[in-house]
Amino acid sequence: MSKVLVIGAGGVSSVCVHKMAFNPGIFSEIHLASRTKAKCDAIAESVKARCGVDVATYAIDAEDVPALTALIEQIGPKLVVNLALPYQDLTIMEACLNAGVDYLDTANYEPKDVAKFEYKWQWDLHDRFKERGLMALLGSGFDPGVTSVFAMWLKKHKLKTIRQLDILDCNGGDHGQAFATNFNPEINIREVTANARHWENGQFVETPPLSKKVAFDFDAVGPKNMYMMYHEELESLARFIPELERGRFWMTFGDAYINHLTVLKNVGMIGIEPIEYQGQQIVPLQFLAAVLPKPETLGATTKGKTNIGDIATGEALDGAGEKTFYIYQICDHEDAYAETGNQAISYTTGVPAMIGAAMMLTGAWAGEGVFNMEQMDPDPFMDMLNKHGLPWQVKELPAPVDF
Incomplete structure (x- = not known):
């Protein structure tokens, strides 16, 4: 069973969750969490109407590591897909490490108080993910991705x-x-x-x-x-x-x-x-x-x-x-x-997020540690772009x- 938890409820998340729902053979259960549960509910209603798939929704503060860890452990997904703000990458990664779950995002970390986005902070977590036998895939959007x-x-x-x-x-x-x-x-x-x-x-x-x-x-x-x-x-x-x-x-x-x-x-x-x-x-x-x-x-x-x-x-x-x-x-x-x-703009980011998740859940892309898209075989990803x-x-x- 390929159960997935998506965090974030903006336009990219909406596209990603819809596309996941169109592919039940890969995404058997979809869970959606955000600070504002009403936004999750709106996406879930659209997915139900368009795809006939139920999406479970939750309210969560993605910067509250203990609460997020508890939610991940409660749901028990194989993968957490981070479609929240880049400010929250590190706290979500920390919760995934705590709960022992793989991680994916579409944009690298950016501190709130400095307009500087770079991979250093996430690359520094490579050894911790590797020691836990977990995989983190960074930047699975369009650009980056x-x-x-x-x-x-x-x-x-x-x-x-x-x-x-x-x-x-x-x-x-x-x-x-x-x-x-x-x-x-x-x-x-x-x-x-x-x-x-x-x-x-x-x-x-x-x-x-x-x-x-x-x-x-x-x-x-x-x-x-x-x-x-x-x-x-x-x-x-x-x-x-x-x-x-x-x-x-x-x-x-x-x-x-x-x-x-x-x-x-x-x-x-x-x-x-x-x-x-x-x-x-x-x-x-x-x-x-x-x-x-x-x-x-x-x-x-x-x-x-x-x-x-x-x-x-x-x-x-x-x-x-x-x-x-x-x-x-x-x-x-x-x-x-x-x-x-x-x-x-949401579509071109949300679809690659779904495809990156599919790569991980199907085992087409696998590894232990923190990885960028350049480190993976491009062919299966490129095939899915054409099909989806x-x-x-x-x-x-x-x-x-x-x-």
């Missing part, structure tokens, strides 16, 4: 080495709002406003946020401005592709988004240090997140497509010198909403990218 698997698939099937790697994340969707983020506003804005970092010649090079902009013509979306920024998969890719000379991450933003973000930054609304207001301590960014539209409410009005993928250049496996390949996935917002009631709503394509480019 699928983008890392894309790179390793290219390295297995097309390229002997990867010298240059660019990850391109394009959201061509329009939700009709003046300003809204497509995933958790607090995490999104902290990422976008942080200094950009890219890997070059054995070290990370830091540049001001949103200071490098280039245009790119995306299939099924069209020309978009994309900005170089830091994203956590660069850290693991640089570690697991030792020959990598340059690795960069790019994300598209419209002018209206950039203008709104600039104003919010200038007036102090994206600060993460508490301020006192009418006798209460308030974090400006958390207040902003509370008043912005919730990402899970955007699905009904979002139209358009996403296009996310890797462009990799390196020595070809066929001995024909250096080649460049572009591997990517296009997802339609309206199709994602029709299937799960969520827009494509995220078909991908690959093409050879005539020359390396020049931007």
